[in-house]
Amino acid sequence: xxxxxxxxxxxxxxxxxxxxxxxxxxxxxxxxxxxxxxxxxxxxxxxxxxxxxxxxxxxxxxxxxxxxxxxxxxxxxxxxxxxxxxxxxxxxxxxxxxxxxxxxxxxxxxxxxxxxxxxxxxxxxxxxxxxxxxxxxxxxxxxxxxxxxxxxxxxxxxxxxxxxxxxxxxxxxxxxxxxxxxxxxxxxxxxxxxxxxxxxxxxxxxxxxxxxxxxxxxxxxxxxxxxxxxxxxxxxxxxxxxxxxxxxxxxxxxxxxxxxxxxxxxxxxxxxxxxxxxxxxxxxxxxxxxxxxxxxxxxxxxxxxxxxxxxxxxxxxxxxxxxxxxxxxxxxxxxxxxxxxxxxxxxxxxxxxxxxxxxxxxxxxxxxxxxxxxxxxxxxxxxxxxxxxx
Amino acid sequence: xxxxxxxxxxxxxxxxxxxxxxxxxxxxxxxxxxxxxxxxxxxxxxxxxxxxxxxxxxxxxxxxxxxxxxxxxxxxxxxxxxxxxxxxxxxxxxxxxxxxxxxxxxxxxxxxxxxxxxxxxxxxxxxxxxxxxxxxxxxxxxxxxxxxxxxxxxxxxxxxxxxxxxxxxxxxxxxxxxxxxxxxxxxxxxxxxxxxxxxxxxxxxxxxxxxxxxxxxxxxxxxxxxxxxxxxxxxxxxxxxxxxxxxxxxxxxxxxxxxxxxxxxxxxxxxxxxxxxxxxxxxxxxxxx
Numbered sequence: 001x002x003x004x005x006x007x008x009x010x011x012x013x014x015x016x017x018x019x020x021x022x023x024x025x026x027x028x029x030x031x032x033x034x035x036x037x038x039x040x041x042x043x044x045x046x047x048x049x050x051x052x053x054x055x056x057x058x059x060x061x062x063x064x065x066x067x068x069x070x071x072x073x074x075x076x077x078x079x080x081x082x083x084x085x086x087x088x089x090x091x092x093x094x095x096x097x098x099x100x101x102x103x104x105x106x107x108x109x110x111x112x113x114x115x116x117x118x119x120x121x122x123x124x125x126x127x128x129x130x131x132x133x134x135x136x137x138x139x140x141x142x143x144x145x146x147x148x149x150x151x152x153x154x155x156x157x158x159x160x161x162x163x164x165x166x167x168x169x170x171x172x173x174x175x176x177x178x179x180x181x182x183x184x185x186x187x188x189x190x191x192x193x194x195x196x197x198x199x200x201x202x203x204x205x206x207x208x209x210x211x212x213x214x215x216x217x218x219x220x221x222x223x224x225x226x227x228x229x230x231x232x233x234x235x236x237x238x239x240x241x242x243x244x245x246x247x248x249x250x251x252x253x254x255x256x257x258x259x260x261x262x263x264x265x266x267x268x269x270x271x272x273x274x275x276x277x278x279x280x281x282x283x284x285x286x287x288x289x290x291x292x293x294x295x296x297x298x299x300x301x302x303x304x305x306x307x308x309x310x311x312x313x314x315x316x317x318x319x320x321x322x323x324x325x326x327x328x329x330x331x332x333x334x335x336x337x338x339x340x341x342x343x344x345x346x347x348x349x350x351x352x353x354x355x356x357x358x359x360x361x362x363x364x365x366x367x368x369x370x371x372x373x374x375x376x377x378x379x380x381x382x383x384x385x386x387x388x389x390x
Numbered sequence: 391x392x393x394x395x396x397x398x399x400x401x402x403x404x405x406x407x408x409x410x411x412x413x414x415x416x417x418x419x420x421x422x423x424x425x426x427x428x429x430x431x432x433x434x435x436x437x438x439x440x441x442x443x444x445x446x447x448x449x450x451x452x453x454x455x456x457x458x459x460x461x462x463x464x465x466x467x468x469x470x471x472x473x474x475x476x477x478x479x480x481x482x483x484x485x486x487x488x489x490x491x492x493x494x495x496x497x498x499x500x501x502x503x504x505x506x507x508x509x510x511x512x513x514x515x516x517x518x519x520x521x522x523x524x525x526x527x528x529x530x531x532x533x534x535x536x537x538x539x540x541x542x543x544x545x546x547x548x549x550x551x552x553x554x555x556x557x558x559x560x561x562x563x564x565x566x567x568x569x570x571x572x573x574x575x576x577x578x579x580x581x582x583x584x585x586x587x588x589x590x591x592x593x594x595x596x597x598x599x600x601x602x603x604x605x606x607x608x609x610x611x612x613x614x615x616x617x618x619x620x621x622x623x624x625x626x627x628x629x630x631x632x633x634x635x636x637x638x639x640x641x642x643x644x645x646x647x648x649x650x651x652x653x654x655x656x657x658x659x660x661x662x663x664x665x666x667x668x669x670x671x672x673x674x675x676x677x678x679x
Contacts, residue, residue: 271522273522280480282535291538
């Protein structure tokens, strides 16, 4: 340590106190980060611990008999003692199968079918079952006729009133349709508006007003966009209620300001000398934008668009108003058909009373989060990869 | 058309020798210029320019001679860049700018309503202070404008034009094997020569240079100056510079700007050795500015 005493205006007698204050402030900030991180960890732990079991499902080995009785009601294909264990959904379609394929009559088939949700919950979490049934299940489990398997059905079927059969497929397809429409609607309009405002528009009262209003739109609560979508698309243009088209257009309204704002930021990041150089080469303004400004700002524009879409994807409130929070068991096959989306599916499951839907809800959230994280990671990747240093 | 392509000066590193030769050339030309006046390529008469309410240029008159380098010198904010940007109407891009007076190129008023600004700018090229190659390949940087203006028809002509322009800018030897790499990956001096190559690719008559070497190191600066000296055989060049030695080395004529006026305009030799005005003398001797 230096023994020399420094003098001068910077020689503050309270210097130690200043350092202490600095340390204290730093500690507060670290504390804040810690709290934020703890919340995230708690959130993920909770969701994953509740939801991971939904990706497994217990199955029971049954023998299906195709006979006169089962041609009338699928349940009769099962031994009577199995009827309380195997899911009704497993035998529901047998009469139809037999109608399509009369050769099945008189044959038997051994296969694994999902167990009823209550039994699944009993095996997973030990939830209560009537004593008689519990003994039967335990016996089957001991003899190896009940096993746990990866629940592919969760990803291949739509919603169901039988929790053991419910899946997210129809919601995922609905989300794809809705996001596709949002993208097709909001991306060209948003990018072109931004290009006009940033590159062509004169700076006057009118453009300033438009600018302020677009910025305000981005802060409007999403449910209000739902009301606008209801009034405009469904009531005025007659778009079918609950359809992917209605939902996509409504979310498009919501995403539009986000795309405009991020596109303008990306355009503004292109340095002016590039424009000047192009102008000096005899480019018209449109050529400057098309050949120089847009290619340079494309990564930024795409990043903004992906983030806007990710936000739209997680949106539920405006979709309630256009009727997309509904029981939709079948995946939509077109944009005019009733559809639901992932967060809406989560919402629907969360309001179901059966215990089995709790884990479905958590699993749905996990899928939704995984897709959102993938989208955001893509945005970050694009930004990193194509980021230009001038 | 491009038969007499200028080959690169082999001794880029021995720029000092080249510079001295360049200087003697200039002074002899300046002497002849006094007797046999060269053609006036660009003529500015009573040019006044306002940024909003602020007048930046006051009644400027200047003749820029064909196949000569004319340097515009003066302290910062004296209006020399503003004036330069009048010559290819780059000031049109700033909404608040108002220009009065007349600027003619080969006797034609460039601010006449019939004049197409795109054509004007392909006749009057520009090189900027900070090298600003497009974020595209070296090839594309040069090929872009000729293709845009429909100067070349076939791929082969374009290849030839790119090669020719790069040779003319003294860059061919350094980049011929990597034409597809990004122009922005070159060094600062190379980027600036790429910008010059880009400017001459559309075969302009006049090249405006706005402090083309001010962001470059001394060696790259020397290369650029050599290049300017070579280019003046074919092009008329107006160059804004803060570097008085540079003006003395490359320019046949020099205009001294001060507070939006041209204080003195003469051949470079006379202006630097025997200035008429006290202000000019003060500036070139470093008393202010």
